[in-house]
Amino acid sequence: MRPENRRQVKELTLFRAMPDAAFDRLLAGSFFQRFPAHVVLIREGDLADFLHIVIDGGVELFSNWRDHETTISIARPISTFILAAVVKDAPYLMSARTLDASSILMIPSENIRTAMLDDSAFGVAMVDELAACFREIVKAQKNLKLRSGVERLANYLLRLDAEQRNDGRVVLPFEKKLLASLLNMTPENLSRAFATLKPYGVAVSAAAVEIANPGDLRRFAKPTPLIDDPKS
Amino acid sequence: MRPENRRQVKELTLFRAMPDAAFDRLLAGSFFQRFPAHVVLIREGDLADFLHIVIDGGVELFSNWRDHETTISIARPISTFILAAVVKDAPYLMSARTLDASSILMIPSENIRTAMLDDSAFGVAMVDELAACFREIVKAQKNLKLRSGVERLANYLLRLDAEQRNDGRVVLPFEKKLLASLLNMTPENLSRAFATLKPYGVAVSAAAVEIANPGDLRRFAKPTPLIDDPKS
DNA sequence: ACAGTCGCTTGATAAAAGTCAAGCGACTGG
DNA sequence: CCAGTCGCTTGACTTTTATCAAGCGACTGT
Numbered sequence: 001m002r003p004e005n006r007r008q009v010k011e012l013t014l015f016r017a018m019p020d021a022a023f024d025r026l027l028a029g030s031f032f033q034r035f036p037a038h039v040v041l042i043r044e045g046d047l048a049d050f051l052h053i054v055i056d057g058g059v060e061l062f063s064n065w066r067d068h069e070t071t072i073s074i075a076r077p078i079s080t081f082i083l084a085a086v087v088k089d090a091p092y093l094m095s096a097r098t099l100d101a102s103s104i105l106m107i108p109s110e111n112i113r114t115a116m117l118d119d120s121a122f123g124v125a126m127v128d129e130l131a132a133c134f135r136e137i138v139k140a141q142k143n144l145k146l147r148s149g150v151e152r153l154a155n156y157l158l159r160l161d162a163e164q165r166n167d168g169r170v171v172l173p174f175e176k177k178l179l180a181s182l183l184n185m186t187p188e189n190l191s192r193a194f195a196t197l198k199p200y201g202v203a204v205s206a207a208a209v210e211i212a213n214p215g216d217l218r219r220f221a222k223p224t225p226l227i228d229d230p231k232s
Numbered sequence: 233m234r235p236e237n238r239r240q241v242k243e244l245t246l247f248r249a250m251p252d253a254a255f256d257r258l259l260a261g262s263f264f265q266r267f268p269a270h271v272v273l274i275r276e277g278d279l280a281d282f283l284h285i286v287i288d289g290g291v292e293l294f295s296n297w298r299d300h301e302t303t304i305s306i307a308r309p310i311s312t313f314i315l316a317a318v319v320k321d322a323p324y325l326m327s328a329r330t331l332d333a334s335s336i337l338m339i340p341s342e343n344i345r346t347a348m349l350d351d352s353a354f355g356v357a358m359v360d361e362l363a364a365c366f367r368e369i370v371k372a373q374k375n376l377k378l379r380s381g382v383e384r385l386a387n388y389l390l391r392l393d394a395e396q397r398n399d400g401r402v403v404l405p406f407e408k409k410l411l412a413s414l415l416n417m418t419p420e421n422l423s424r425a426f427a428t429l430k431p432y433g434v435a436v437s438a439a440a441v442e443i444a445n446p447g448d449l450r451r452f453a454k455p456t457p458l459i460d461d462p463k464s
Numbered sequence: 465a466c467a468g469t470c471g472c473t474t475g476a477t478a479a480a481a482g483t484c485a486a487g488c489g490a491c492t493g494g
Numbered sequence: 495c496c497a498g499t500c501g502c503t504t505g506a507c508t509t510t511t512a513t514c515a516a517g518c519g520a521c522t523g524t
């Protein structure tokens with residue numbers, strides 16, 4: 001791991017308040033590793049030996065049941081994933097695979113748990129992180145239960161537009177197939193959902209999406225901070 | 233609040249390790265209140281002033297968007313709810329209403345946050361609680377995204393059967409209307425879902441459900457600990 | 465006792481989402 | 495260069511789910 005990466009990780013709210021020496025102890029026995037795209041990092045049901053942190057690239061968290069598979073979320077740098085399994089010392093509930101070539105830092109679960117007991121500020125940071133994760137997934141749950149597929153897509157596009165701030169020109173950050181799985185629809189259905197949004201000024205060509213008039217789309221999508229605002 | 237109630241709350245994993253004096257400080261400024269059925273305790277979007285704990289009765293956590301409403305979860309004694317909003321000092325993401333006549337203990341958010349800073353063992357307990365909540369809702373998400381309505385019902389019945397341990401005789405703990413909302417279907421559809429399960433030995437009469445042969449239902453429902461086991 | 469409401473069920477119908485099949489264009493490896 | 499694969503789209507069709515309407519029985523308040 002390059003010193004710059006160490007610095008980036010240390011900047012996470014989770015570790016920011018930690019004394020340098022404690023952070024070094026935390027990292028003892030960690031691995032920093034580069035993986036190619038589409039490598040499975042974690043299989044659901046396995047025991048949570050390591051806390052994972054995406055330093056570079058991207059990771060898909062997904063799950064299977066019978067012959068179905070669904071994407072739960074996408075982890076982008078710099079962020080942790082599967083924190084909850086680590087603190088509970090329990091089996092992972094989700095699998096994880098790299099989206100692109102990615103750098104991953106793996107910290108032994110044991111280190112996290114002991115650091116938490118030693119350092120109450122770190123405990124507080126963990127509480128904060130877990131609460132944030134919980135709220136994210138509650139929003140995802142509401143999104144899923146209260147909205148139709150087309151509505152989920154419309155609101156997703158508005159979020160991208162807000163993130164990318166490029167005046168209605170949005171580029172999808174990954175394959176449509178994956179987007180479909182994240183939004184809980186089939187790829188065929190996603191295609192049709194884009195077509196449905198055409199009258200609201202949405203034009204797609206490959207990964208580039210143009211939102212002619214965000215106001216129109218907004219009136220259709222009816223976003224609310226209690227579902228769509230990443231903070232809050 | 234009766235001394236017995238205090239003892240029950242103190243028994244929660246969240247508070248168990250806390251010294252008695254600290255627990256008293258935590259409860260300073262708390263309210264213990266009885267509410268009739270169907271009273272709204274919390275409105276989503278409001279600021280999280282209090283941590284709520286169900287001492288008796290039951291509470292439905294739900295959410296609205298446009299003209300839709302959905303149940304996110306049910307809180308039964310003795311348990312906390314909306315913990316995440318409290319620690320983030322953020323708006324509630326869900327509304328809450330009593331299901332039956334209920335006793336609720338309300339602890340000022342501020343007390344929780346200061347207790348967390350003062351007492352690192354309490355911080356650890358909070359981490360544990362939040363991680364458990366997170367894992368619960370991840371399972372709910374998988375349940376929702378990977379299974380059909382009938383499959384969700386079948387697995388729900390199996391869980392009730394395991395909880396109630398009454399040899400295939402199960403009693404639904406609340407109205408079918410609410411169950412439908414929890415399972416993300418309409419009441420009409422829930423009726424039909426019960427009918428669909430008839431060939432697998434499921435017979436309904438009002439709130440009483442008889443599972444003639446749990447093995448049959450199990451083969452249909454294909455439960456997995458990674459979705460259906462409340463612990464794990 | 466009675467009208468009124470409410471929870472639940474059933475049937476008919478409509479809308480949403482999934483499946484199957486085909487085709488197109490981009491990339492990939494021999 | 496070419497065959498093969500893969501992501502994506504479109505069309506036809508099926509299945510699932512929601513909506514609308516009606517009816518039944520239990521409970522409620524007058």
